[in-house]
Amino acid sequence: MEDFATHEYDVLVIGAGGAGLRAAIAVLETGLQCGVVCKSLLGKAHTVMAEGGAAAALGNMQEPDDWRVHFRDTMVGGAYLNNPRMVELFAHEAIERVQELEEYGAVFDRTPEGLIAQRPFGGHTYRRLNHVGDRTGLELIRTLQDKAVSLHVPVHMEATVTRLVTDAGRIAGAFGYDRVSGSFVLFRAKAVILATGGWGRMYRYTSNSWESTGDGAAMALDAGADLIDMEMMQFHPTGMLWPPSMRGILVTEAVRGEGGVLRNGKGERFMFNPDYMPARYRGQFAETPEEGARWLDDKARYRRPPELLPRDEVSRAIYKEVQAGRGTEHGGAHLDVSHRGAAYVRRKLPAMYDQFLHLGGVDITTEPMEIYPTVHYTMGGIRVEPETCATAVPGLYAAGECAGGLHGANRLGGNSLTDILVFGKRAGDAAAVFAASATLGAVDEKLLAEEMDVLLAPFSVTDGESPADLGSELQEAMQSGAMIERTQEGLEACLATIRGLQARCDRLSVPGGRTYNPAWHAARDLRFQLRLSEAIVRSALERRESRGAQWRTDCPATDPAWGRRNMIVRRRGAEVVVLQTELPETPPHLQAILDEAKR
Amino acid sequence: MRDRVRLRIFRGDASGGADREYEVATFPGMVVLDAVRAIQAEQDGTLSCRWNCKAAKCGSCSAEINGHPRLMCKTRVAEACDASGVIRVQPIKTFPVIKDLVTDVSWNYRIAETIEPVRIPEDAERPLRMQQADVARSQEFRKCIECFLCQTVCHVLRDHARKGHYFGPRFMVKLASLDMHPLDSARRRPLIRSKAGVGYCNITKCCQDVCPEEIGITDNAIIPLKERVADEFYDPIRMLLRKLRRRT
Numbered sequence: 001m002e003d004f005a006t007h008e009y010d011v012l013v014i015g016a017g018g019a020g021l022r023a024a025i026a027v028l029e030t031g032l033q034c035g036v037v038c039k040s041l042l043g044k045a046h047t048v049m050a051e052g053g054a055a056a057a058l059g060n061m062q063e064p065d066d067w068r069v070h071f072r073d074t075m076v077g078g079a080y081l082n083n084p085r086m087v088e089l090f091a092h093e094a095i096e097r098v099q100e101l102e103e104y105g106a107v108f109d110r111t112p113e114g115l116i117a118q119r120p121f122g123g124h125t126y127r128r129l130n131h132v133g134d135r136t137g138l139e140l141i142r143t144l145q146d147k148a149v150s151l152h153v154p155v156h157m158e159a160t161v162t163r164l165v166t167d168a169g170r171i172a173g174a175f176g177y178d179r180v181s182g183s184f185v186l187f188r189a190k191a192v193i194l195a196t197g198g199w200g201r202m203y204r205y206t207s208n209s210w211e212s213t214g215d216g217a218a219m220a221l222d223a224g225a226d227l228i229d230m231e232m233m234q235f236h237p238t239g240m241l242w243p244p245s246m247r248g249i250l251v252t253e254a255v256r257g258e259g260g261v262l263r264n265g266k267g268e269r270f271m272f273n274p275d276y277m278p279a280r281y282r283g284q285f286a287e288t289p290e291e292g293a294r295w296l297d298d299k300a301r302y303r304r305p306p307e308l309l310p311r312d313e314v315s316r317a318i319y320k321e322v323q324a325g326r327g328t329e330h331g332g333a334h335l336d337v338s339h340r341g342a343a344y345v346r347r348k349l350p351a352m353y354d355q356f357l358h359l360g361g362v363d364i365t366t367e368p369m370e371i372y373p374t375v376h377y378t379m380g381g382i383r384v385e386p387e388t389c390a391t392a393v394p395g396l397y398a399a400g401e402c403a404g405g406l407h408g409a410n411r412l413g414g415n416s417l418t419d420i421l422v423f424g425k426r427a428g429d430a431a432a433v434f435a436a437s438a439t440l441g442a443v444d445e446k447l448l449a450e451e452m453d454v455l456l457a458p459f460s461v462t463d464g465e466s467p468a469d470l471g472s473e474l475q476e477a478m479q480s481g482a483m484i485e486r487t488q489e490g491l492e493a494c495l496a497t498i499r500g501l502q503a504r505c506d507r508l509s510v511p512g513g514r515t516y517n518p519a520w521h522a523a524r525d526l527r528f529q530l531r532l533s534e535a536i537v538r539s540a541l542e543r544r545e546s547r548g549a550q551w552r553t554d555c556p557a558t559d560p561a562w563g564r565r566n567m568i569v570r571r572r573g574a575e576v577v578v579l580q581t582e583l584p585e586t587p588p589h590l591q592a593i594l595d596e597a598k599r
Numbered sequence: 600m601r602d603r604v605r606l607r608i609f610r611g612d613a614s615g616g617a618d619r620e621y622e623v624a625t626f627p628g629m630v631v632l633d634a635v636r637a638i639q640a641e642q643d644g645t646l647s648c649r650w651n652c653k654a655a656k657c658g659s660c661s662a663e664i665n666g667h668p669r670l671m672c673k674t675r676v677a678e679a680c681d682a683s684g685v686i687r688v689q690p691i692k693t694f695p696v697i698k699d700l701v702t703d704v705s706w707n708y709r710i711a712e713t714i715e716p717v718r719i720p721e722d723a724e725r726p727l728r729m730q731q732a733d734v735a736r737s738q739e740f741r742k743c744i745e746c747f748l749c750q751t752v753c754h755v756l757r758d759h760a761r762k763g764h765y766f767g768p769r770f771m772v773k774l775a776s777l778d779m780h781p782l783d784s785a786r787r788r789p790l791i792r793s794k795a796g797v798g799y800c801n802i803t804k805c806c807q808d809v810c811p812e813e814i815g816i817t818d819n820a821i822i823p824l825k826e827r828v829a830d831e832f833y834d835p836i837r838m839l840l841r842k843l844r845r846r847t
Contacts, residue, residue, distance in 0.1 A: 040649070049654065099726055102727050103727075105717030105777075109738075110730060114729055142741065147716065155708075180697055209651040243627040245626065246628055359628070359655070468639070468644060510644060512645030513645075516701050518644060
């Protein structure tokens with residue numbers, strides 16, 4: 001067997017975005033040994049691309065906000081498919097986690113009173129997004145990076161983990177390769193935290209980077225953990241549409257929070273169409289553009305415009321406008337914030353201004369942006385215990401986007417940045433407690449040899465399939481079969497393509513050597529993507545209703561019976577099965593918060 | 600716009616290499632990173648480069664395009680190609696080549712470890728209060744995406760290889776963001792003066808010119824740091840006081 005390097009830690013964190021770094025900080029503060037491994041350089045993870053803000057009910061804007069309202073908004077936005085206990089912990093602790101960032105050195109925008117400034121966002125009753133212009137994610141990751149570095153965290157950059165190592169069912173470590181040298185590496189650890197982010201890359205048009213291939217969730221599934229709500233993919237309403245080079249790149253929801261309006265190709269503010277107003281939000285939004293405009297200056301007296309409905313609703317409305325022949329030149333909608341004035345736009349949305357000017361050739365202070373929904377976020381993921389982020393595999397934890405349960409059927413903007421803080425810390429705390437009383441598990445070298453074979457196989461196949469071609473076919477299939485509008489027929493066709501691609505994976509072939517070889521890296525990533533694509537499509541097929549991000553035009557109703565069930569994906573032998581489970585009971589004190597709004 | 604462009608890209612590793620030419624079809628808005636990724640997908644999957652966000656937010660895809668340090672995701676093909684439709688893409692020069700367009704930038708991470716993070720006094724009022732006007736300066740520096748283009752173009756590092764003497768513009772910006780944080784109480788000026796070597800910068804402003812975030816690196820960070828160091832260490836009255844104190 002080929003040689004490999006071995007590193008030992010009490011806790012290994014896989015992924016160095018916000019969740020991974022916050023988890024590492026929690027472990028390091030207990031004095032335990034904690035290593036971090038990440039696919040890119042430190043500070044480049046997907047968190048860096050978050051723009052609008054981190055939602056937490058600090059109540060700095062003279063509005064009667066508190067964690068209960070945040071709890072309710074998150075549950076309503078998630079179409080009640082969320083794990084209520086997770087949402088409770090989240091809404092409660094988000095406040096402290098954001099304030100703590102200031103102690104670590106984060107510098108948020110300020111209110112006139114000198115407190116953290118908060119902006120409005122879709123689905124949030126009050127101004128709740130703590131932000132730094134439109135580069136909040138950068139602030140978050142840099143702050144956590146600096147804090148973790150000050151605690152002397154060892155970071156294995158540009159290394160990919162491809163297999164979790166278990167010992168009689170419990171976690172024993174993780175195995176993979178160094179991307180730079182191509183050599184193999186084993187991490188032995190008493191506990192492992194997955195903070196590997198989402199998997200939007202399996203779609204053609206996405207705001208996600210090459211990293212978002214879902215390695216963590218796929219490995220967890222193989223190791224014996226459950227996945228939950230996999231059908232719930234978030235389509236962000238405003239991705240860039242033109243030029244083609246920029247297709248899919250995110251346009252922050254903060255544009256709408258700061259007063260940006262949506263218009264169809266005929267110049268109509270289509271979000272005011274009452275057909276697009278779901279029953280559960282009726283009466284809470286402005287009914288005329290005039291009222292929406294007045295809200296900008298007087299948030300206490302007027303209601304917000306319907307552009308600030310949750311993302312699933314806005315994405316569907318844009319899609320329907322385009323389908324009805326009311327799209328813009330390139331088949332999308334216009335997003336216009338120019339009426340706010342050049343100085344305001346440049347101060348509150350500097351990154352968007354720059355992005356459109358330099359990459360899109362559009363001056364957003366004078367002209368509208370052309371947008372279309374883009375694949376953005378995965379609500380579903382690894383099923384975890386709310387308090388500890390523990391998976392079904394002893395010693396294995398998951399936090400952030402790779403974990404499921406918090407966001408239900410649709411995530412509210414701003415909730416991901418506080419998700420990673422709250423549950424990053426909780427996973428770190430729990431993993432540290434577990435590791436403190438555990439010993440290192442044994443590593444079965446046979447398993448490592450097996451993984452080496454999987455990794456190296458494409459080098460010995462000549463004239464086989466190209467990982468780039470298969471990846472592209474997968475993107476095409478998911479884009480057409482598992483996007484915003486879903487049908488049984490479309491999903492089944494997509495599943496057939498996925499099965500075909502899975503079979504062709506045995507014939508993958510890559511040129512070149514092992515030093516920093518992107519074709520080789522893509523070959524392993526592809527298997528993870530196919531695994532999760534299958535989970536998404538099969539869960540979507542099974543859920544015969546429309547709820548949140550899942551819109552089945554062949555089952556258009558929202559069915560209360562389905563509202564009590566989560567889809568579960570589990571491995572049984574070599575097969576993957578899709579099961580259903582009852583949603584956890586909402587405890588009375590939380591049910592009371594939900595009922596309050598209904599009265 | 601041309602239908603096709605030719606890219607001359609460095610292929611090789613630490614032991615050497617040479618440019619190789621590729622031809623790619625263009626599409627509207629195409630940036631150099633699109634072209635490099637098209638080559639990876641269609642012509643040569645072994646071509647190495649770093650990228651993540653493709654929206655100038657992560658600072659991964661730094662390269663020297665026609666000799667100028669730029670982000671590949673923020674450089675339009677139409678604007679970068681010369682009269683004969685050729686674009687030259689090289690790895691950034693100041694750091695050792697690993698392979699093709701990927702360089703070893705680990706030195707920067709080692710420098711970062713030596714800088715003390717923010718220290719907010721325990722007796723400061725909570726929740727913390729800071730005015731927007733007071734945080735604005737620090738916020739400008741915190742826009743840095745760590746693309747290291749400023750490090751690459753800085754001639755102290757690039758031409759004189761003074762990595763042991765000067766931290767470079769990236770870390771002057773970082774030190775300035777900490778020094779100008781309204782509530783920070785850590786004392787970093789001895790570091791700024793000595794190990795970080797602020798005196799090595801002779802204000803040619805090349806770093807400021809290449810910053811994709813348009814941070815006023817020289818004007819707003821380095822020059823004020825130089826002034827603060829001069830005030831603290833070279834003020835004649837303070838120097839005299841220090842001498843007297845040493846005698847007693």
